Structure formats: structure tokens, C-alpha cells
Amino acid sequence: MQEQLGFDFGAMPRKLVRVTPSKLANWADCPRRYRMAYLDRPSPPRGGAWAHNTLGAVVHNALKALFDLPADKRSPEQAVALVHRQWKNDGFRDQEQAAVYRERADGWVRDYVSDLDTSIEPVGVERWVSTPTSKIVAEGRVDRIDLRDGELVIVDYKTGRHALTVDDARGSQALALYALAARRTLRKPCTRVELHHLPTGTVSAWDHTDESLGRHVSRAEEAADELSLATDTLTAGGDPEILFPPRTGRQCTWCDFRRSCPDGQQAAPSLDPWAMLAP
Incomplete structure (x- = not known):
């Protein structure tokens, strides 16, 4: 009877992969850097401060x-x-x-x-939020979460040298995952995400739909499947150089593990620690 109802008590439930936006970004940028940051023990020495x-x-x-x-x-x-x-x-x-x-x-x-209404009381400042999906547990720390007209708003501070656009807010996987996690953690609707760029005083905002959030989740789940498979294969004795190959480019210039990666050293020149400051 239980089998006829669709229950399979012989199958082990699938373990959800815990991911943060920074983990997913590290994997997308360079699998080798992901391995050095999260899997290698002891972890290779990191570079100095920027x-x-x-x-x-x-x-x-x-x-x-x-x-x-x-x-x-x-x-x-x-x-x-x-x-x-x-x-x-x-x-x-x-x-x-x-x-x-x-x-x-x-x-x-x-x-x-x-320019800010400082009388507001955010519902979260540096707040850790988390939510499960069918394959992952997406979690992370949000700079600020406001409550406006009964809905949560994700606020992310930015201080980079380049101005930001609506496309940056719309395309940010981190903000989308934060919106879903805040919705689950704080039990209130959340669709709006904002990038507050302090050097220009601008706000780039996007109002997500369930469909747009779903697309971000699907991409996150695909990446989690890849990094989870590579990690499990490594644990089983797989070759780390094959499972976690370097992905070289300009990003090698400021990689924390540059000193431990000959491929990265050859791919991009070294820079002074202050070179990424806006002139």
C-alpha cells in the first residue's frame, strides 16, 4: 500500500548542498580557487590585504x-x-x-x-538568512533588510570604482538568493533588491518575479551539482587538478591564492595592493 501511494522507504533522501553566493562565485570564477578556499586542508596561504x-x-x-x-x-x-x-x-x-x-x-x-531616513528600523543588519530549495540550502549575510509597506527589501552596499545599473541588480545571483532566503527566514514577501553605490550616491533596483527568482535558483542548483560532484569525487580519491582546473584570466591578478598557483601567475601580472582603488 505504501509503495502504491508513492512512498519509497528504501531510498535515502538526497542531501542538500549548502551554498553561499561567495562559494558559488568562487566556483564560477575558478574551480581551483574554490578548492583552495574551501577544501584544501591546510588551506594554502592567502595574499595580503587589498x-x-x-x-x-x-x-x-x-x-x-x-x-x-x-x-x-x-x-x-x-x-x-x-x-x-x-x-x-x-x-x-x-x-x-x-x-x-x-x-x-x-x-x-x-x-x-x-539623504537617508535614519528613523527607519531595519529588520536586519548583517543578518544571516537561509532557505532550502529542492537541491540546495542557499544562505548568506545581508548588509541590510528593510521593511517597506509590508514587504522586505534587500539592500546591498557597494563601494567599487564603477557605477552600477539596473542590469547589475537584476543579474545579481547573490541578491536573488538573499531575497528568497529573507522571505523564508523572516516570513514576509520579498521581491525588491537594491544596490546602493555610495561613491555615486545612486540606487540600482530590481523587482523580481517568481519566474526570475526561479531562474537564479536553477543556475545556483546547476553550479551546486557540479561542485558537489567534484567534491565527492575528490574525496573518493579523484585527481584534484582534473576535478578543479584553473580558470585563468584578469581575475588571477587579485586572487588570494596567486602565490600558490603558477598558472595564475603566468596568466596575469601582479599588481600593487592599492592598484584597484579609483583614481
Whole structure:
């Protein structure tokens, strides 16, 4: 009777693959880098700090600390003070260069907070969210989750040198997975995702449909199938160089594992740690 109803108690349930947007991005960029970052033990040594990453981390941490304050304390001046409190010189050429970019960060957060309704109370700041699909558990940490008119909005801060567009918001797999995970974790509808680019003061937004979110999930599941198969085969004794080949290109310049990858060293020149800063 149980078999007639479609139950198969002899089959083991399929194990869901846990993925974050950063894991999926690492796999897509270079399987070898994925292996070095998540599978090799001990993990190969990583490169030093990059100044543009330091700059982005300081701004993110300052804005997180701002929303930890009571609403009446969230002033532009306080945001600037938090930049100074969070500041590090890691990756910059010298203290003089670091001071120039700290001043830029001051201006970015001052302008951003000046235009922001700081009375809002986000439902999540650096919030970890997670959701299962048929094949994966998609999870990750979201910069900010707002609640507007009963719906959740995913907010992602960006500090890169290039302005962003609606296509960037629409095409971001990370934002789409965050929207689904926030919907599941916080039990409220979520379709809107936003990229807040502080250097230009612009917001690039996209309103997803179930169909567009489904396309992102399908691509994530395909990648998870590939990386899971490669990982299982490696565990069974497979050749890591065949299962996790290098995918070389410009990205080899700033790869954390460049020093351990001769292919990457040949594919792209080395750069100074401050070379990715906007001029």
C-alpha cells in the first residue's frame, strides 16, 4: 500500500548542498580557487590585504555600527566618526594615501546618511538568512533588510570604482538568493533588491518575479551539482587538478591564492595592493 501511494522507504533522501553566493562565485570564477578556499586542508596561504577591500569593509562596518545606535543618534557626523573608528590602513601604499581615501569614505557616508531616513528600523543588519530549495540550502549575510509597506527589501552596499545599473541588480545571483532566503527566514514577501553605490550616491533596483527568482535558483542548483560532484569525487580519491582546473584570466591578478598557483601567475601580472582603488 505504501509503495502504491508513492512512498519509497528504501531510498535515502538526497542531501542538500549548502551554498553561499561567495562559494558559488568562487566556483564560477575558478574551480581551483574554490578548492583552495574551501577544501584544501591546510588551506594554502592567502595574499595580503587589498586597499579597495579595506575601504569597502570600513564603510560596511561603519554603516552597520550606525544602525546599532538609537535612531536619534544616526547623524551624518556620527557616521563619519564611525568611519574613523573603523579605519585601517591595510593595503594602502602609505599613511598619506590612506588619509586621502579615508576622506573620500567620510564624504560617501556623510552624503549617504544625509539623504537617508535614519528613523527607519531595519529588520536586519548583517543578518544571516537561509532557505532550502529542492537541491540546495542557499544562505548568506545581508548588509541590510528593510521593511517597506509590508514587504522586505534587500539592500546591498557597494563601494567599487564603477557605477552600477539596473542590469547589475537584476543579474545579481547573490541578491536573488538573499531575497528568497529573507522571505523564508523572516516570513514576509520579498521581491525588491537594491544596490546602493555610495561613491555615486545612486540606487540600482530590481523587482523580481517568481519566474526570475526561479531562474537564479536553477543556475545556483546547476553550479551546486557540479561542485558537489567534484567534491565527492575528490574525496573518493579523484585527481584534484582534473576535478578543479584553473580558470585563468584578469581575475588571477587579485586572487588570494596567486602565490600558490603558477598558472595564475603566468596568466596575469601582479599588481600593487592599492592598484584597484579609483583614481
